[in-house]
Amino acid sequence: MSTLPATWHWLADPAHWSGDDGVWHRLLQHLVLTVVCLFLSCLIALPVALVLGHLGKGGALAVNISNVGRAVPTFAVLVLLLLTPVGRWGEGPTVVALVLFAVPPLLTNAYVGMREVDRGVVRAARGMGMTGRQMLLRVELPLALPMVLNGVRIAAVQLVATATIAALAGGGGLGRIITAGFNLASTPQVVAGALLVAVFALVVEGAFEIAERLAPGWSRGGR
Amino acid sequence: MTAPPDDCLARNEWICGAYLSTRRRILLDAVVQHLQLTVLSVLIGLAVALPLAVLARRWGWTAGPVLAVTTVLYTIPSLAMFSLLLPLYGLSATLVVAGLVLYSLTLLVRNILAGLRAVPEDTRQAARGLGYGPVRLLLTVELPLALPAAMAGLRIATVSAVSLVTVGAIVGFGGLGNLIYAGMNTYFKAQVLTASVLCVLIAVAADLLLLGVQWLITPWTRAGRTRMPSGRGRPRGSRARDVSTTEAGGA
Numbered sequence: 491m492s493t494l495p496a497t498w499h500w501l502a503d504p505a506h507w508s509g510d511d512g513v514w515h516r517l518l519q520h521l522v523l524t525v526v527c528l529f530l531s532c533l534i535a536l537p538v539a540l541v542l543g544h545l546g547k548g549g550a551l552a553v554n555i556s557n558v559g560r561a562v563p564t565f566a567v568l569v570l571l572l573l574t575p576v577g578r579w580g581e582g583p584t585v586v587a588l589v590l591f592a593v594p595p596l597l598t599n600a601y602v603g604m605r606e607v608d609r610g611v612v613r614a615a616r617g618m619g620m621t622g623r624q625m626l627l628r629v630e631l632p633l634a635l636p637m638v639l640n641g642v643r644i645a646a647v648q649l650v651a652t653a654t655i656a657a658l659a660g661g662g663g664l665g666r667i668i669t670a671g672f673n674l675a676s677t678p679q680v681v682a683g684a685l686l687v688a689v690f691a692l693v694v695e696g697a698f699e700i701a702e703r704l705a706p707g708w709s710r711g712g713r
Numbered sequence: 714m715t716a717p718p719d720d721c722l723a724r725n726e727w728i729c730g731a732y733l734s735t736r737r738r739i740l741l742d743a744v745v746q747h748l749q750l751t752v753l754s755v756l757i758g759l760a761v762a763l764p765l766a767v768l769a770r771r772w773g774w775t776a777g778p779v780l781a782v783t784t785v786l787y788t789i790p791s792l793a794m795f796s797l798l799l800p801l802y803g804l805s806a807t808l809v810v811a812g813l814v815l816y817s818l819t820l821l822v823r824n825i826l827a828g829l830r831a832v833p834e835d836t837r838q839a840a841r842g843l844g845y846g847p848v849r850l851l852l853t854v855e856l857p858l859a860l861p862a863a864m865a866g867l868r869i870a871t872v873s874a875v876s877l878v879t880v881g882a883i884v885g886f887g888g889l890g891n892l893i894y895a896g897m898n899t900y901f902k903a904q905v906l907t908a909s910v911l912c913v914l915i916a917v918a919a920d921l922l923l924l925g926v927q928w929l930i931t932p933w934t935r936a937g938r939t940r941m942p943s944g945r946g947r948p949r950g951s952r953a954r955d956v957s958t959t960e961a962g963g964a
Contacts, residue, residue: 566879
């Protein structure tokens with residue numbers, strides 16, 4: 491198999507790393523897209539999930555929404571958005587699609603985490619005279635944190651994957667190296683791009699893993 | 714009902730009856746390809762995942778590595794997965810199936826293993842007391858009891874596969890994804906919307922079908938509860954979903 495050495499040569503060529511189509515620029519695009527969209531989707535999903543979880547309402551919605559997210563193809567949503575007026579503003583469709591697919595795991599995990607907090611603890615907090623807000627912020631949220639963070643992790647990995655597929659619909663990011671490789675019929679470039687994406691995804695996953703290890707004991711899950 | 718020049722095709726509308734009637738053949742072919750790719754990859758995934766889960770259950774030390782490897786595979790974005798397999802399979806349907814099999818492994822192994830682990834020790838002891846050997850115990854006691862969890866995994870794996878097949882459009886074997894890809898390049902709104910909707914419909918239909926199968930093959934799970942209309946097992950479904958959302962993406 492001559493693909494591996496060829497892939498290595500592609501990666502070793504400094505010309506492939508610089509410039510607007512270079513690896514560094516694509517990597518930065520991918521990273522910015524992931525971080526910005528993770529922030530946006532957390533901003534949208536977490537308050538809703540925490541309040542719903544605290545009130546114990548809208549459970550069916552919060553739990554089922556991630557199933558709906560799974561059934562809808564990312565690629566189809568990207569293309570549909572591209573053909574709507576949103577498609578005219580540059581990275582618009584990519585950002586919207588990324589946020590759409592990151593919200594369900596965040597919502598579901600945060601909601602389930604809030605509901606799984608021991609009811610006895612919640613009742614004790616109420617018995618001590620805590621207001622709803624205090625219970626939410628000081629009791630339920632800290633105890634639900636492992637699940638909430640698990641959701642953030644799943645959302646981050648999902649974002650990296652979606653940002654890659656966005657390249658098919660003209661978005662930026664590391665996926666562009668792969669699609670350009672297909673257009674040039676250059677297997678080494680396709681494989682090199684795929685390797686970069688895979689490593690990037692694993693690094694994101696690994697970063698969360700390490701963050702979890704470093705976190706104080708009480709915030710770790712029972713696993 | 715094809716009004717010649719000024720029909721919805723010429724106006725490039727999102728919803729277009731004329732598109733459905735004139736492109737029926739293309740749509741049908743795409744749906745068939747979509748179904749073939751999905752079914753094939755889920756079946757192969759199941760055939761690989763079952764022994765892996767049994768292995769991980771029987772020899773506990775193998776569980777860690779098996780789960781770790783499948784989780785790593787699941788973390789790799791689909792486009793990259795298909796691309797990494799390119800040197801092995803070239804531009805072929807096999808490539809798409811291979812990629813989808815690798816994805817379904819995580820969900821299936823995790824859920825089957827969770828199901829096997831949830832079999833009560835008492836039940837196992839009772840079966841042993843009745844003289845069951847390890848093979849008979851596995852086939853007639855443990856696997857049937859693991860069915861609800863396994864079916865939950867199968868449903869998620871199938872729904873995910875239906876949606877991931879579309880990414881196969883990058884190598885020309887994406888079922889309805891091919892139509893979406895072509896529709897994107899030609900700005901053909903009706904084609905993109907129709908193919909996307911069909912894709913979601915296939916996913917929902919597959920999910921309901923598997924739910925029905927589960928209802929049929931696990932009669933004991935519905936013995937205790939008050940009678941429910943067939944095919945609508947919401948409570949069971951949502952419970953299974955919790956397992957998947959909390960367990961997906963990391964151990």
